[in-house]
């Protein structure tokens with residue numbers, strides 16, 4: 113059963129609850145994945161400049177708009193990359209993304225990370241020793257947020273939001289501008305329930321989108337979708353473990369953006385089931401059994417980002433904190 117429910121954002125726009133992720137979807141795979149998804153009924157596609165595959169995603173849009181879907185019925189998200197956080201660079205970065213995707217507007221534009229890099233052509237500019245990303249310590253998230261607010265006021269983008277923001281980051285941009293992000297896109301799955309952000313988002317009417325809902329796309333780590341505890345629940349519904357994880361995120365009110373380039377999975381991930389309370393609780397308690405896991409921590413990237421974004425143990429010893437403009 114595909115419910116394809118939409119949720120209303122704080123600016124009145126509607127976001128389809130299930131979307132297709134495109135991170136690490138390779139050229140040669142991603143256009144097909146997006147086309148298959150749209151034909152299967154997906155109306156929400158999650159993109160980013162840094163995924164370096166937007167031109168190919170755009171090819172799928174060309175093939176499906178308007179023959180399969182009207183542009184206004186599709187919800188396309190993309191994200192401002194860290195090397196264009198200076199306010200005067202934001203509009204050009206937005207236009208570059210539109211051009212790559214072959215679209216006239218985005219439904220949602222996010223600040224990808226609360227971290228500014230040195231500007232320039234390099235997407236990840238490096239320190240002299242090549243080990244770290246070169247940070248821009250001057251530009252604050254408030255400066256960048258103001259530039260997104262301007263884009264929206266000028267009618268260039270429908271909704272604006274952020275990604276990987278903590279409650280303190282959100283407070284900073286809201287207090288400085290009076291404009292509350294419509295969305296915060298965050299890593300969220302049963303091993304990272306994000307209860308503090310869920311409560312905060314509810315109080316501020318910020319919608320949460322859950323990324324890495326199947327437990328990540330990073331090589332070498334066991335995906336949550338492969339945990340026997342999840343398969344056990346799936347068996348009861350005669351479903352796939354991934355469907356259980358998507359349903360878990362849906363029950364928490366997130367929009368959920370599983371990534372796949374595999375036709376059968378793209379289709380089954382969209383085929384929604386409704387978790388009974390007892391099964392929801394079973395999946396929720398995974399975290400108590402296995403402990404918290406955050407897969408995506410830039411302090412551990414190569415080159416690493418020398419900044420404490422989330423207050424995680426792995427970030428201890430970082431030189432910098434998020435520049436909240438205060």
Ligand SMILES: NC(=O)c1ccc[n+]([C@@H]2O[C@H](COP(=O)([O-])OP(=O)(O)OC[C@H]3O[C@@H](n4cnc5c(N)ncnc54)[C@H](OP(=O)(O)O)[C@@H]3O)[C@@H](O)[C@H]2O)c1
Pocket residue numbers: 132133134135136158159224275276297298322323324325326327328329330335337352354355369370371372373374377378380381408
């Ligand atoms: N804002 C951010 O900073 C941020 C960070 C990370 C991700 N995201 C967004 O969130 C999306 C999803 O997160 P993610 O890509 O990290 O990971 P994910 O969606 O949790 O997992 C993707 C992995 O699961 C596999 N998979 C997909 N469907 C499956 C199924 N039914 N059964 C078993 N395995 C399945 C995929 O393989 P195949 O493709 O081979 O089928 C891929 O290896 C991204 O693509 C991106 O759009 C945003």
